[in-house]
Amino acid sequence: MSRTWIIVTEEKPVAALAAAARALGKTVAAVVVGPRALADAAALAGPDEVTWIDAGQDRGVEAFAAPVAGLIAGDAPKAVLAGASPESRVLAGRVAATMSASLVPGVLSLSMAEDRIVMDRSGLDGRVIETLEAAGPVVAIYAGDDIPAATERSGAGAAVTPLVAEGVADIVIEKTEPAAGADAGITKAQVVVSVGRGLRKKEDLSIIRDLASAVGGEIGCSMPVADDLGWVEKDRYVGRSGQHIAPRLYIAVGIQGAPQHLEGIRGARIVVGINNDPEAPIFKASDYGIVGDLYEVVPALLTALCN
Ligand SMILES: Cc1cc2nc3c(=O)[nH]c(=O)nc-3n(C[C@H](O)[C@H](O)[C@H](O)COP(=O)(O)OP(=O)(O)OC[C@H]3O[C@@H](n4cnc5c(N)ncnc54)[C@H](O)[C@@H]3O)c2cc1C
The missing domain is CATH 3.40.50.1220 (TPP-binding domain)
Structure with a gap:
């Protein structure tokens, strides 16, 4: 298998996605939707290639579903991995639809057996682990353990190639306000x-x-x-x-x-x-x-x- 793609909309899972993707193919290509700083951070966390789509200030990532799907589907990969954030899942769904690929949620680990993709995924609210096998193409929502990005950071990292996205949906963020309870401070509470x-x-x-x-x-x-x-x-x-x-x-x-x-x-x-x-x-x-x-x-x- 040649390239395995990962979809990046936040920094936290990139190292884990890249490591999981590495088990499937020689080359790990990332598409990053977000600010340049996210693309730079992703480039240091494990992928070999990074394509960066600037999401700008006023658009949510869903606006970029078509260009992301077009980019990845054009490469016809056997497997694509996305993190479990709502933004990544939106893009993963569009990629799977465009590629007519199976969309598999809750994947904890991936490997290749002969020419087939083997996935362990959590089922029944975490009470069982199911092992799935697929010929591909597959779009996996990865829910495995995070790997601290710092452990992966060495050298100059992958080159970041900006992509001027075409077919961006006309959907803009009109305003952003704190939600009721958003300042609840549960993360800071004693x-x-x-x-x-x-x-x-x-x-x-x-x-x-x-x-x-x-x-x-x-x-x-x-x-x-x-x-x-x-x-x-x-x-x-x-x-x-x-x-x-x-x-x-x-x-x-x-x-x-x-x-x-x-x-x-x-x-x-x-x-x-x-x-x-x-x-x-x-x-x-x-x-x-x-x-x-x-x-x-x-x-x-x-x-x-x-x-
Ligand atoms: C990929 C993935 C990610 C997940 N992420 C999260 C996560 O971030 N956070 C999370 O919480 N879960 C997460 N889950 C779900 C998790 O696996 C559990 O299903 C969930 O935490 C169970 O919630 P619970 O303990 O409230 O409910 P239950 O499993 O239903 O447990 C209820 C408990 O209450 C007890 N109980 C019942 N009645 C009483 C009573 N009258 N008095 C005292 N005790 C009583 C029962 O004995 C039982 O132990 C995730 C699952 C998956 C697959």
Whole structure:
């Protein structure tokens, strides 16, 4: 296989994407949509070639879906990798459609076996790993571990070739304003009280808010509480694909402690788990564990804290 393409819209996953792509082909080509600084950073993180599309100030990356798809499809690669950010996924979808390629989400690792692409991907909310094999072409949304870019940085890096994009969609960002809750400061908070799917209904968030306020903390949550249920703002969910936080105290209420969630609290100093399942993985990551029904434990804590 010759070139494997990676789609870059942010710096964080570039080194990991480049390393994963390297396992598939000799040459790793990156298309970067964003500012020049992003292209320069990407060039130092592993790819052999970087094509840079300047996204300008007033356009979102979705405006560049057609030129990105045209560029990559014109090269007819067997595999394309994109990070899991919403922007990268938008571009990946268009690339897959243009190439009539299979779009595979949640890919953790890739390799070649004979002439086929082998992918491990996470399924059932992280509870199983599926191994897929495909002849290609494939567009993989890569959700594997990040590799710190610094470990890859050596020499001058890849040359950056600017591309004047044609077929840019007429869609502009008219204004940008902070969203309600965007200054929540969960990443800076000293104390975070996080809630998971152990909570039965949205109205019951009031007891979690009371606990957060009693300990002087911010509210956080697991991914499904924000993403699936929409009970808490999305910028408050903690984990691999959410916020990475380092509070002095993290209280996880009704959260199982999935590996993806725990990735977000590696920097927490003291973790307290509250769960009615004594086998819940959160307890392995906790300094203090309370086995019990949150609907009894939280009110009891409130009584103790407020009296
Ligand atoms: C690629 C990928 C990325 C992901 N990224 C993230 C991420 O960034 N952040 C994240 O959080 N997740 C992430 N996930 C999802 C993750 O795998 C879990 O599915 C999720 O964290 C589970 O959320 P939960 O613990 O709230 O819910 P559940 O798994 O449903 O757990 C609920 C817990 O509450 C307990 N419980 C139930 N009732 C009570 C009660 N009355 N009192 C006390 N305890 C009770 C249960 O015993 C259980 O342990 C990701 C998954 C994938 C595949």
